[in-house]
Amino acid sequence: VNLPRQGERGLLETIRRRFGDHAPPAPRGMGDDCAVVSPSAGGVLLTTDCLVEQEHFRREEPPYFLGRKALAVNLSDIAAMGGDPTGFLFTLALPRGVKRRYLDELIDGLASVSREHHVHLLGGDLSRSSGPLFISITILGRTGDRSARASLSRSGARAGHGIYVSGGLGGSAAGRMLLDAGWRPRLRNRSLIGITRPRPAPVDRIRHRSVMRAVRRHLDPSPRLALGHQLRAGRIASAAIDLSDGLSIDLARLAEASGVGANLIRPAIPIDDSVRACAGLGIEPLDLALHGGEDYELLFTVPPGKEKDLADLDAIPIGRVVSRRQGLTLQEAGGRRRALRVRGYDHLRR
Amino acid sequence: VNLPRQGERGLLETIRRRFGDHAPPAPRGMGDDCAVVSPSAGGVLLTTDCLVEQEHFRREEPPYFLGRKALAVNLSDIAAMGGDPTGFLFTLALPRGVKRRYLDELIDGLASVSREHHVHLLGGDLSRSSGPLFISITILGRTGDRSARASLSRSGARAGHGIYVSGGLGGSAAGRMLLDAGWRPRLRNRSLIGITRPRPAPVDRIRHRSVMRAVRRHLDPSPRLALGHQLRAGRIASAAIDLSDGLSIDLARLAEASGVGANLIRPAIPIDDSVRACAGLGIEPLDLALHGGEDYELLFTVPPGKEKDLADLDAIPIGRVVSRRQGLTLQEAGGRRRALRVRGYDHLRR
Numbered sequence: 297v298n299l300p301r302q303g304e305r306g307l308l309e310t311i312r313r314r315f316g317d318h319a320p321p322a323p324r325g326m327g328d329d330c331a332v333v334s335p336s337a338g339g340v341l342l343t344t345d346c347l348v349e350q351e352h353f354r355r356e357e358p359p360y361f362l363g364r365k366a367l368a369v370n371l372s373d374i375a376a377m378g379g380d381p382t383g384f385l386f387t388l389a390l391p392r393g394v395k396r397r398y399l400d401e402l403i404d405g406l407a408s409v410s411r412e413h414h415v416h417l418l419g420g421d422l423s424r425s426s427g428p429l430f431i432s433i434t435i436l437g438r439t440g441d442r443s444a445r446a447s448l449s450r451s452g453a454r455a456g457h458g459i460y461v462s463g464g465l466g467g468s469a470a471g472r473m474l475l476d477a478g479w480r481p482r483l484r485n486r487s488l489i490g491i492t493r494p495r496p497a498p499v500d501r502i503r504h505r506s507v508m509r510a511v512r513r514h515l516d517p518s519p520r521l522a523l524g525h526q527l528r529a530g531r532i533a534s535a536a537i538d539l540s541d542g543l544s545i546d547l548a549r550l551a552e553a554s555g556v557g558a559n560l561i562r563p564a565i566p567i568d569d570s571v572r573a574c575a576g577l578g579i580e581p582l583d584l585a586l587h588g589g590e591d592y593e594l595l596f597t598v599p600p601g602k603e604k605d606l607a608d609l610d611a612i613p614i615g616r617v618v619s620r621r622q623g624l625t626l627q628e629a630g631g632r633r634r635a636l637r638v639r640g641y642d643h644l645r646r
Numbered sequence: 647v648n649l650p651r652q653g654e655r656g657l658l659e660t661i662r663r664r665f666g667d668h669a670p671p672a673p674r675g676m677g678d679d680c681a682v683v684s685p686s687a688g689g690v691l692l693t694t695d696c697l698v699e700q701e702h703f704r705r706e707e708p709p710y711f712l713g714r715k716a717l718a719v720n721l722s723d724i725a726a727m728g729g730d731p732t733g734f735l736f737t738l739a740l741p742r743g744v745k746r747r748y749l750d751e752l753i754d755g756l757a758s759v760s761r762e763h764h765v766h767l768l769g770g771d772l773s774r775s776s777g778p779l780f781i782s783i784t785i786l787g788r789t790g791d792r793s794a795r796a797s798l799s800r801s802g803a804r805a806g807h808g809i810y811v812s813g814g815l816g817g818s819a820a821g822r823m824l825l826d827a828g829w830r831p832r833l834r835n836r837s838l839i840g841i842t843r844p845r846p847a848p849v850d851r852i853r854h855r856s857v858m859r860a861v862r863r864h865l866d867p868s869p870r871l872a873l874g875h876q877l878r879a880g881r882i883a884s885a886a887i888d889l890s891d892g893l894s895i896d897l898a899r900l901a902e903a904s905g906v907g908a909n910l911i912r913p914a915i916p917i918d919d920s921v922r923a924c925a926g927l928g929i930e931p932l933d934l935a936l937h938g939g940e941d942y943e944l945l946f947t948v949p950p951g952k953e954k955d956l957a958d959l960d961a962i963p964i965g966r967v968v969s970r971r972q973g974l975t976l977q978e979a980g981g982r983r984r985a986l987r988v989r990g991y992d993h994l995r996r
Contacts (some may be wrong), residue, residue: 340690342768344735344784350776351739385694387782389701418692426700427777432737434694434784 314400314407315417339447341437343373349391349428357475359398360486361515362431363405369540370435371413371519372592376538378448378528379437381415381521387432389425402431404486413521440529448528450553453535453597459558459615460606462520462593465543466581467568469588471514473577474507481511488512506573513570517592523610527596532605536596542589548624548638550595557622560615560636563629587639664750664757665767689797691787693723699741699778707825709748710836711865712781713755719890720785721763721869722942726888728798728878729787731765731871737782739775752781754836763871790879798878800903803885803947809908809965810956812870812943815893816931817918819938821864823927824857831861838862856923863920867942873960877946882955886946892939898974898988900945907972910965910986913979937989 347353347366367384374381386406390399410417415435439447478494491507520538527533537550543565551558562582568591571581597617598606615627624636697703697716717734724731736756740749760767765785789797828844841857870888877883887900893915901908912932918941921931947967948956965977974986 340786342733342735342784342786344737344769344782345771346737346739346773346780346782348739348773348775348780351774383692385692385784387694387696389696389698389780419694421695421782423696423698424701425698425778425780428775430696430698430739430775430780430782432694432696432771432780432782434692434735436690436692 314403315410339439341374341377341379341439341447342434343370343377343437344432344434345370345373346430346432348430351428354475355429357515358481358483358486359401360405360408360483363402363407364409364516365405366431366433367406367409367415367435368517368519369592370433371409371415371521372517372538372540374435374437375519375521375524376448376536376594377437377439378524378533378536379439380525381413381435381437383416383418384410384433384435385418386420386434387423387430388420389423389430391425391427391429394429413519448524448533448536448596450535450537450550451555452533453550453554453556453558453617454599455556455617455619457534457597457599457617458603458613459547459560459595459597459617460611460613461539461543461566461595462523462610463591463612464566464568464571465539465586465591465593466584466588467510467513467570468517468590468592469514469584470568470571470574470579471510471512472590473574473579474510475514477577479507479511481508481515488515502573502576506570510568510570510573513568514590517590519592520594520610523594526609527594530605532598532602532609533596534599534602536594539591539593539595540589542587542639543591543595544586544624544636544638545589546595547636550597551617551620551624554597554617555620557618557620557624558615558636559618559622559625559627559633561613561627564612564614566612566614586636664753665760689789691724691727691729691789691797692784693720693727693787694782694784695720695723696780696782698780701778704825705779707865708831708833708836709751710755710758710833713752713757714759714866715755716781716783717756717759717765717785718867718869719942720783721759721765721871722867722888722890724785724787725869725871725874726798726886726944727787727789728874728883728886729789730875731763731785731787733766733768734760734783734785735768736770736784737773737780738770739773739780741775741777741779744779763869798874798883798886798946800885800887800900801905802883803900803904803906803908803967804949805906805967805969807884807947807949807967808953808963809897809910809945809947809967810961810963811889811893811916811945812873812960813941813962814916814918814921815889815936815941815943816934816938817860817863817920818867818940818942819864819892819934820918820921820924820929821860821862822940823924823929824860825864827927829857829861831858831865838865852923852926856920860918860920860923863918864940867940869942870944870960873944876959877944880955882948882952882959883946884949886944889941889943889945890939892937892989893941893945894936894974894986894988895939896945897986900947901967901970901974904947904967905970907968907970907974908965908986909968909972909975909977909983911963911977914962914964916962916964936986 480492482490567581567585625633626636627633830842832840917935975983976986977983
C-alpha cells in the first residue's frame, strides 16, 4: 500500500477526499506498507485485471467512465465466483502528459463504483509511465461460507445441465466499433446525454438511441454481483464465468475446465438491442454476440433440478451441456448442428 | 485470476511448469476468475507495487533479476509490517518486441523468490503494452495473531525510542549509478560472476569487487522477512518501514505517521561497503546512504526497555525519536545538530 510513499501529496488527498468513507482510515491502510484486512469467515477471493491505454481504451474516452470500468471489470470476476467484494487496490502508471482534471475524473469514476458496490479502497501504487496509461486493480472478496469450495467455479458443468446468460450480448463490441468509426458521446454531469455523428456522416440511417446504448454498454458495464451471489448462495449454478472476451471463447474455457461439450441454440442467443446500430458497419449481429467480448454478463450452467429456481433471476436459456466428445456446437432453428467457431479477444495473439 | 483467459497457452504452461508446486492447482486458482484462499487465522495483509520499464529498470538488465526484484520489493512491504507472505498475483503488460527467452528468464526469477519465501502464485493478468514493459505484483500475507493490530505499522514510534536500520545503506543507489555509467554485469548460470568496465575506462581506480557488490545490491535486493517477523512476534519494534525510497524520506514518513521527530547520529549511519565504488563518480557516500533508496533494509524504532532484545538481530542504532517540535535532525560527531534534508525518490515528481 504505497500510495503515500511514491505519490504526489495532492493527488493522494484527492483520492482520500473523493472516496470519502470508502477510503482507508489514516494512518492505517493507505499510510502503511500493507493494507490490513480483518480475517474473513469464508474463503478469500482475489482477482486482478489491468487496463492498458491503446489496448483496452483510448485517451479520448471519458476518464470518469474509464475509472468506473476499471473497477467494474474486476468486480465482474468476483461476480463470476459468486463472491462479495470487500476491498481493492489500484495501481496507476501515468504518462507525463496526463492532466490533473483527467485524473480527478478517473478517480471519481473509481470512487462511484466503489460506493455502489460497497468495496473499499485499501491502497495501491502510483508510478510514471514513459508510454501508455496503465491501470491495474486487485480486488479482495469473500464467499459467505466457511468452505472455500462454496464459491462458484468454471469446472462444475455436467452433461445435461442448462446453459444460461444473464443478458443481451454484442452491445459492448458494437459500441467499440461505433467509437472507432468516429461516433462521439456527449456528456453532461457525467451522464451520457447524446451522441455526435462522425463526419462525413454515415450513409446508413443509424438510430442515435441504439448508438447511445451500445456506447454505454462499452464504456460503463455493470458487474452482475447480485446475480452471482444468488447463483452461489442458492446453490443454483453448477459453473459460471463472466463474459469478458466473448461468448464462444468464454464458453470454451468453461467447457474445458469442466471436461464437457456444449450445444448452443442459435435463435436463443440474445442479441443486445443496440447491436442494430452497427448494421451500417457491415457486421453480422450474431458474430458480435458470439465473439464480441466485454459484455460482462454471466454465463452459467444449471442442473435440471435447479432450473425452476431461476424464475425471478436474469437467466436466458441458450443451450445445454453435452459430453466432451460432442464438442462445441451451434444448433440452427431447423435442428442441424455445426461446429461452433471459437474466436475472441486474446491480448497476446493480436 | 485471468492468466488463462487473456493469455497465450504456451506462456501459461511455462508459468505452471516453472513455479512447480508453487503454481496454483488447475483448474482452481489460475483457471478460475478469482483465486480462492483459505481464511487466515490472523489479519490479512495486502500490498501492491509495480515496476515500469525506464522508470524502475532498463530492458538490458538481466530479466532473471528483474523477476526476482519485482517479487522481492513487494515482500519487503510485508516484512515492514512483520507479516508472513502467503501468495501473490502478477500482472504483465508486454511490449511486442519482448522475446520468449526474456520472459522465461523473468518468470524463472519470480519463481525462484517464490520458492525461497514460500509464497505461492495465485494468478494474475497478461496484456500487451504499446510502450514500456509493466510488472505489477500484489502480495497477500498474514500476521500470526487474531488481532489486526498485531502487525507492525509506521505509527507507533514515540519520543525516546531508539532508531535502527537492518544493514548498510546506499549500495543499491551506487549500483544504479554504476550501471548508468556503463558498467555491465557478467552472468553465468544466473550468478553474477564479474563486471565489465565501461569504455572508455574510467580514470579512477575502482575496485571491481565493490562494483559487483553495488550492482548486486541494486539488481537483487533481499526482503527482510525473518527480521520483520521477529520484530513483530517478539513485540520488539514500536514502528517499522522498509527503505525503498531513501532513509531521509522514509524516516520522514514514519515520523509523520507517528507524530514525532527524529535525530540521526551522522557517524552511526551505516554506509554499505560497496559505496566506495562510486567515489570516482563524485558522489558523497553519506548522500547515497541518506537519499539513495532501494536498499530494502528495514528502518524501525524500539522502546528503551526492548533494546536488550536486539542482541541477536541485525539492528544498527542510528539515532533516537524526539518530539515532533524538534523535527528531523542530523547530529554531527561533535554534537551539533542541523536539520536533516529530506530527499528521495518520488515517482510523480521527477
